[in-house]
Amino acid sequence: MTRHLLRDDDLSPAEQAEILALAARYKAAPYEHHPLAGPVTVATIYDRPTLRTQLSFAAGVAELGGHEFAIDAGLAAAGTRESIADVARVVGRQAGILVWRTPEQADLEEMAEHAGIPVVNALSDDFHPCQLLADLQTIAEHKGTLAGLTVTFLGDAGCNMGHSWVLAGATAGVHLRLSGPAGHGVDPEILARGREIAGTTGGSVELVDDPVAAVQGADVVITDTWVSMGREEERAERLATFGPWSLTPELLAHAADAIVLHCLPAYRGLEIAAEVIDGPQSVVWDEAENRRHAQKALLAWLWERRSA
Numbered sequence: 001m002t003r004h005l006l007r008d009d010d011l012s013p014a015e016q017a018e019i020l021a022l023a024a025r026y027k028a029a030p031y032e033h034h035p036l037a038g039p040v041t042v043a044t045i046y047d048r049p050t051l052r053t054q055l056s057f058a059a060g061v062a063e064l065g066g067h068e069f070a071i072d073a074g075l076a077a078a079g080t081r082e083s084i085a086d087v088a089r090v091v092g093r094q095a096g097i098l099v100w101r102t103p104e105q106a107d108l109e110e111m112a113e114h115a116g117i118p119v120v121n122a123l124s125d126d127f128h129p130c131q132l133l134a135d136l137q138t139i140a141e142h143k144g145t146l147a148g149l150t151v152t153f154l155g156d157a158g159c160n161m162g163h164s165w166v167l168a169g170a171t172a173g174v175h176l177r178l179s180g181p182a183g184h185g186v187d188p189e190i191l192a193r194g195r196e197i198a199g200t201t202g203g204s205v206e207l208v209d210d211p212v213a214a215v216q217g218a219d220v221v222i223t224d225t226w227v228s229m230g231r232e233e234e235r236a237e238r239l240a241t242f243g244p245w246s247l248t249p250e251l252l253a254h255a256a257d258a259i260v261l262h263c264l265p266a267y268r269g270l271e272i273a274a275e276v277i278d279g280p281q282s283v284v285w286d287e288a289e290n291r292r293h294a295q296k297a298l299l300a301w302l303w304e305r306r307s308a
Helices: 013-028 052-063 084-094 105-115 129-143 160-172 188-201 211-215 232-241 249-255 284-304
Strands: 041-046 067-071 097-101 119-121 150-154 175-179 204-207 220-223 259-262
Touching (some): 013 129, 013 160, 013 188, 041 084, 052 284, 084 105, 097 105, 097 284, 105 119, 129 160, 129 220, 129 259, 150 160, 150 211, 160 175, 160 204
Parallel strands (some): 097 119, 150 220, 175 204
16 A cells, blocks of 8 residues: 555654654765665645745755656646646656645545555645654754653644644654644644544643743744745734744743744744744754755655555
């Protein structure tokens, strides 16, 4: 059965750990392993703006010995010009792996159903699993471990990053605290799934209303833009509501020696202060680099299991 990464719980705890270990290996020796030599074509489609995702996949595929082919999303128009199923069948005959950034999670699932090759979610409205692999790699580098750490996510817990942290954090065995304004919480089904996973890994998922209480004693503090792609019409309401969850030096002080993550793009003075993202506790640039290493590990892992 072909393996995909469409959402974070597509990986078991052991599989997640295996990919992270491989990511560390690739970071230490970026040019020594070429599992996509041939070269294997990795098709990429980006229906939404991208910098880190496109750059890291292109560089990573090259380092693995493969060939990245960027399909013009506007020309392909999957789901409008042609059905997603038909696009999947065509791409599956030409490429070894497909990477797709698109709003609808259901579209990714349909693509995976018909492609016959591994499909990777490069960001949807519901999940951002590639980013989470990079985040976990970054935390492990700086903290030496994952299981048992206290990780706080501030802001829109109902965004794709919040959802992915619930699933991937639980899989890694961290104690996750989510804190944000009322009406912007985690999808109840995803929360239940995260808690189910956490029950098997020793982790936990907690909702904390007060941002000060949420960061108290945390090992890792994470934030993200308050206005995710596709929600621009909510900008004014969000800017008026999210203020208390802005990651300022004063709020971060309650977390002692925590490291700070942000998946970028960041808006200094809104969800995060310039003094924080550009300060000594920020590991944001390591996090951005690790997209390449984590995604290389994921692609290699999926390729080796394509016919398992």
